[in-house]
Amino acid sequence: MRFAPYLISAVVITTIILGGAWWTSAMDTKLQTKMKEIIDQHTSTWTPVVSSVTSTQTDTLRVTISEVVSVTATLTETFTATPTVTSVVHALATTDPHPDNSKIVILMGSNFQNDANSPLHPFAQSIIKNRREYAERHGYKFEFLDADAYASRVTGHLMPWVKVPMLQDTMKKYPDAEWIWWLDHDALVMNKDLNVVDHVLKHDRLNTILTREAEYKSGAGIPADGFRTPKDQDAKDVHFIISQDFNGINAGSLFIRNSEVGRWIVDLWFEPLYLDHIQGYAEQQAFSHMVFYHPQVYKHVGVVPLKAINAYDFDDNIWGYDDGDLCIHFAGCNYFKNCPEKFLKYAQILSSKQGSDWMSAQEKDHIQNLLKPSS
Amino acid sequence: MWNPKKKSEALAKFKSFPYPKPGTSNVLDSKEGDTRRKYFTKTHLHRLFVFVVLLLCSGYFLKHTLLTRPKESNVVMIFVNNIGGGVLDVKSPRQWELEKISTENKKKYAERHGYHFFVKSTGLKRRYAHEWRESWEKADYIMEAMKKYPHAEWFWWVDLTTFIMEPQYSLEKLIINRLDHIATRNITDSMEFNPKNFHEIPFVDYSEDINFILGQDCNGFSLGSFLVRRSDWTSRLMDFLWDPVVYGQKHMDWPHDEQNAIEYFYENNAWLRSGMGFVPLRLFNSYPPGACAGEGENPRFFYNQKEGDFLVNLAGCNYGRDCLDEINHYKGLAQRKRGWRKLVPFL
Numbered sequence: 001m002r003f004a005p006y007l008i009s010a011v012v013i014t015t016i017i018l019g020g021a022w023w024t025s026a027m028d029t030k031l032q033t034k035m036k037e038i039i040d041q042h043t044s045t046w047t048p049v050v051s052s053v054t055s056t057q058t059d060t061l062r063v064t065i066s067e068v069v070s071v072t073a074t075l076t077e078t079f080t081a082t083p084t085v086t087s088v089v090h091a092l093a094t095t096d097p098h099p100d101n102s103k104i105v106i107l108m109g110s111n112f113q114n115d116a117n118s119p120l121h122p123f124a125q126s127i128i129k130n131r132r133e134y135a136e137r138h139g140y141k142f143e144f145l146d147a148d149a150y151a152s153r154v155t156g157h158l159m160p161w162v163k164v165p166m167l168q169d170t171m172k173k174y175p176d177a178e179w180i181w182w183l184d185h186d187a188l189v190m191n192k193d194l195n196v197v198d199h200v201l202k203h204d205r206l207n208t209i210l211t212r213e214a215e216y217k218s219g220a221g222i223p224a225d226g227f228r229t230p231k232d233q234d235a236k237d238v239h240f241i242i243s244q245d246f247n248g249i250n251a252g253s254l255f256i257r258n259s260e261v262g263r264w265i266v267d268l269w270f271e272p273l274y275l276d277h278i279q280g281y282a283e284q285q286a287f288s289h290m291v292f293y294h295p296q297v298y299k300h301v302g303v304v305p306l307k308a309i310n311a312y313d314f315d316d317n318i319w320g321y322d323d324g325d326l327c328i329h330f331a332g333c334n335y336f337k338n339c340p341e342k343f344l345k346y347a348q349i350l351s352s353k354q355g356s357d358w359m360s361a362q363e364k365d366h367i368q369n370l371l372k373p374s375s
Numbered sequence: 376m377w378n379p380k381k382k383s384e385a386l387a388k389f390k391s392f393p394y395p396k397p398g399t400s401n402v403l404d405s406k407e408g409d410t411r412r413k414y415f416t417k418t419h420l421h422r423l424f425v426f427v428v429l430l431l432c433s434g435y436f437l438k439h440t441l442l443t444r445p446k447e448s449n450v451v452m453i454f455v456n457n458i459g460g461g462v463l464d465v466k467s468p469r470q471w472e473l474e475k476i477s478t479e480n481k482k483k484y485a486e487r488h489g490y491h492f493f494v495k496s497t498g499l500k501r502r503y504a505h506e507w508r509e510s511w512e513k514a515d516y517i518m519e520a521m522k523k524y525p526h527a528e529w530f531w532w533v534d535l536t537t538f539i540m541e542p543q544y545s546l547e548k549l550i551i552n553r554l555d556h557i558a559t560r561n562i563t564d565s566m567e568f569n570p571k572n573f574h575e576i577p578f579v580d581y582s583e584d585i586n587f588i589l590g591q592d593c594n595g596f597s598l599g600s601f602l603v604r605r606s607d608w609t610s611r612l613m614d615f616l617w618d619p620v621v622y623g624q625k626h627m628d629w630p631h632d633e634q635n636a637i638e639y640f641y642e643n644n645a646w647l648r649s650g651m652g653f654v655p656l657r658l659f660n661s662y663p664p665g666a667c668a669g670e671g672e673n674p675r676f677f678y679n680q681k682e683g684d685f686l687v688n689l690a691g692c693n694y695g696r697d698c699l700d701e702i703n704h705y706k707g708l709a710q711r712k713r714g715w716r717k718l719v720p721f722l
Contacts, residue, residue, distance in 0.1 A: 016427060020434025172578060264611055264646045267578070272643060273621045289620060296607075296614040 093259065095236050097203040099178035101139035104197065105258075106131060109166040110185035111147035111159075119339035120186060123347070123367065125360035127185060130350075133358065134189040138196070141177070143170050157275045158282040164270040167256060171266065177258045184252040186339060187329040188346050190311075192354065194326050200309060201255065203235035210235065211303045219248030220281040221288025229303050238302035240265060242287075243310045245319060245331070249291070249303075251284040252329045253310035261300050265290070268297075313342050321346075344370055449528040450546055451491040451520050454481050456535055469699045476702055477535050484542045491527060493520045513598070513633050514613040521605055534599040536689040536698050537660075538705045540678075544685050550588060550602065550659065558585055558652035568653075568675070571595045571638060578645035587612070590656035592676055592690070593667040596641075598634045599688040600660040608650040615640070657684050663701055666690040680708060 096103070108131050112118035120127065128144060135142035150162040163182065170180055179201055183189075200206060213231045216222050239262045241255035256262045274286040290297045306312065306319045310329050314320035321328045328346050333339035348371055350358060359367055456474045478494070485492035495516050513532060520530055531546060550557070560581040562569045570591055586608040589601040603609055616636055629635035640647050656662070661678035666689070678687045687705050692698040 013430070016430045017434060020431040022434075024431075024434050168578065260607070260646075263578070267644050267646045268615055270643075271618070271621065273624050277620055277624060293619055294614045296611045 095203075095239075095257065095259065096178045097236065099197060099201060101195070101197060102141070103176065103178040104138075104140040104201070105143055105170060105174050105177045105180045106135045106140050107143045107145070107166065107170050107180050107182045108185060109145040109147050109150070109162060109182075111151075112185050114146070114148055119334065119337070120343060122340075123343050123363060124185075126347075126358070126363050126367065127188065127343075129360045130189055130358050131183070134192050137192055140181075140196075141174060143173070145169070154275065160282040160284070161270075161275055163251070163283050164266060168263075168266050168270065171256075171258045171263055174258065180256050180258060182251075182254050182256070183327060184329060186331075186333055186343075187252065187327055188343070188350060189327045190321070190346065190350060190353075191324055191326050194324075196326065199326060200241065200304065206235035206238060206241070206302065206304075209304050209308055210238070211305065214303065216288075216291070216303075217244055217246060217248045219246075219288070220285040221278075222248055222292045224292075227292060230299055233299070233302060235302070237300060239300040240297075241302050241304055241309070243304055243306040243308065245306055245312065249284060249288045250306070250310060250329075250331060251287055252331055253327065255309070265297060265300070268294075313345070323349075347371065448489040448491065449526065450488075450551075451493050451524050451527045451530045452481060452485050453493045453495070453516055453520050453530055453532045454478070454535070455495045455516065473699045473702060474535065476699075476706060477538065480539055480706075481533060484539050487542055488545045490531075490546075491524050493523065495519075514616050517603055517609075518613050521609075528605055530603045530605070532598070532601050532603070533686070534688060536692055536702070537600060537686055538689075538702055538709065539686050540680075540705060540709045541683050541685045546602070546659075549685060550654065554585055554588070554652065557654050557658065558588065559654070560585075560652055562591075562653055573641065576643065576645055576648070579648045580645075581649065583649040584608075585652035586650040588652050588654055590654055590658065590660045592656055592660075592662065593669075593673075595638050596634050597656060597660055597688075597690070598637075599690055600686060606650075608646070612637075612647065612650075657682075659686050661685075661687045663687055663689055663692075663705070665692070665696050665701075678705075 108128065110124075112120050113124040113128065115121060118124075132142045132144075134140075145166045147159065147162050147166075150165055151159070153165050154161040167180060167182060171177070174180070181196060198205060200209065210233055211229055212233055214229050215225070216227045216229065218225050218227070239257040239259055242249055242251065243253065244250060256266065268290060269283065269286060271286075274289070278286045278289065291301050292298070307322070307325055309326060310331075311321040311325045311327065312319045312329060312331055330339055330342040333342050344367070347359075347367060351371065356364060356368060454477075456478055482492055484490075493516075517530055517532065521527075529546070529551060559567055561567070561575075561579075563573050563575040568591055570593060584604070584606065586604045586606045587601065588603075590597050616633065621639070622636075625636075625639065629639075637647075641651070656676055657674075657679070661684040662676045663678055667673070667676050678684050689696075689698055689701045689705075692701055
């Protein structure tokens with residue numbers, strides 16, 4: 001036949017095209033299946049794919065290639081495969097289980113040093129000195145922020161809201177800090193020897209003092225009884241440490257971790273509509289609201305006993321200050337108008353423990369005169 | 376050496392010549408049937424070898440479109456149908472037809488690329504006394520899909536009133552694998568498209584992972600088609616999106632629900648900005664004429680067949696336009712092959 005050569009060529013060409021396509025796709029599919037099996041054995045959502053390709057998997061892959069090569073020995077002598085790694089799901093950075101003291105920032109913010117009408121104004125410098133010396137003794141960083149400088153950011157709202165942008169700025173200023181401890185200005189550090197890392201922050205200790213499955217007190221921000229702290233909470237998941245009294249969460253003393261979660265909580269906390277529509281206890285109520293309504297906040301907030309970080313001037317043993325406690329907080333003294341009395345009471349205790357050098361020089365005489373019994 | 380017989384034979388072949396023709400001297404020594412050898416010369420074998428190699432290469436390059444379909448994928452398509460569920464009105468045949476066309480289009484695309492296809496029926500549910508909130512379920516359905524497909528990384532929300540015009544594009548090639556090149560992080564820059572006039576705020580970290588990919592239309596964010604990555608960031612977004620303090624104050628002002636909520640929080644939340652990436656609207660969310668009224672022929676928004684836009688979103692077609700007619704129109708466009716694809720029907 002005159003056209004026989006053309007017919008033979010056409011058949012051969014077509015066969016090679018189809019065979020080539022089938023061959024490459026079959027091999028590709030087989031290899032993908034093998035890779036999928038290997039990866040599935042060891043991949044979890046938070047593990048980078050690259051790190052799951054250990055020597056064992058490499059050997060398996062080599063065997064796989066060998067299989068493929070032997071099966072197709074008549075078609076090719078070599079074959080290489082380069083697995084494509086997709087991007088990794090972002091995982092939260094690991095929290096530090098035992099931070100160094102230099103990674104702790106003690107933050108204090110107030111305007112009582114400027115405002116002569118503030119009930120603690122006569123003692124402002126001594127309170128600041130008490131806080132600073134405690135930080136210096138243990139190697140923490142100390143940050144004092146003037147609330148008047150932040151007033152414009154909360155214009156038209158209650159002044160306690162300034163706490164939130166102060167925390168935000170402090171996180172920005174100390175990016176390497178692990179924890180920031182906020183303690184209100186109406187408070188005194190009473191035990192200068194107590195290292196707050198050993199006392200609260202290291203994960204071993206925090207795990208022992210976290211209150212789990214305890215009831216949140218209903219009050220400002222939490223509307224219902226029966227709402228409980230997380231049952232299986234671990235210190236490494238805690239990014240916010242707080243305590244509560246009979247009226248619910250008290251934000252006078254709190255620890256916030258300078259982490260992605262901590263920065264998120266602070267960001268959300270300063271929601272403009274919270275400032276507009278959460279009255280009463282201002283930032284404290286907003287925080288309680290967030291804990292109650294947002295599971296993502298709830299699971300990262302740890303509640304510790306009040307005395308651990310926030311002892312009150314009470315006579316009972318549950319909340320009241322005992323010798324050896326970290327600090328004393330004159331909670332509510334503005335309302336009951338007894339701030340100076342409470343301060344002097346604990347200044348007396350502090351002086352009897354440490355002598356009078358903890359006071360500021362310019363205030364020492366005044367305070368000591370007030371402490372003297374009238375004769 | 377001279378052979379009188381051979382000479383006679385040679386001379387017999389070349390009757391008109393008294394001597395052998397130049398170049399044919401080898402004929403004197405040839406044998407019967409020697410002409411077959413020319414097909415197996417070195418030159419021919421070399422050409423055949425090259426030809427075979429090229430064919431194998433062509434087979435390799437063609438395999439993706441010819442035969443290969445991935446078995447597993449880390450992309451989930453979230454598709455919501457039965458909107459309203461006939462609670463307030465009896466669904467008309469046109470509504471059923473629209474759903475059928477759209478569902479079929481998405482299902483074929485998911486099968487072609489091996490994506491998981493997560494379909495939800497969104498009948499109306501009453502959660503507040505004064506409103507029905509089916510449009511707010513996007514967050515719920517995304518979280519539900521994340522639980523159902525724990526190994527998937529990307530979740531693509533695609534509205535009912537959309538049509539995929541170019542199903543040969545995979546999301547990986549179109550968006551995910553070139554995210555660094557096409558995504559805009561900081562839209563407050565004066566050169567960027569910023570229809571809501573967002574201002575710069577402190578504490579934003581644009582080096583963080585992109586967890587949310589969307590486009591912007593003439594009114595702001597457009598959530599007819601968007602991609603969400605599984606991450607803690609996404610869990611937080613879904614968590615606070617319905618904060619009761621904010622929602623209580625704003626729900627009467629927010630006609631577009633999640634879209635307006637995310638725009639609102641974008642205003643003040645640095646962490647939210649850190650996780651969002653914006654792509655050109657037409658990348659996976661082209662608009663038909665009629666959406667974005669007043670924009671004329673703005674090439675930023677409207678579907679362009681010549682450039683092969685991936686997906687057309689009939690945004691707003693329920694308000695004064697006809698969804699079924701529009702989707703049939705685009706279905707017809709999609710079925711009409713263009714250019715060289717007319718000649719190769721299986722591509």
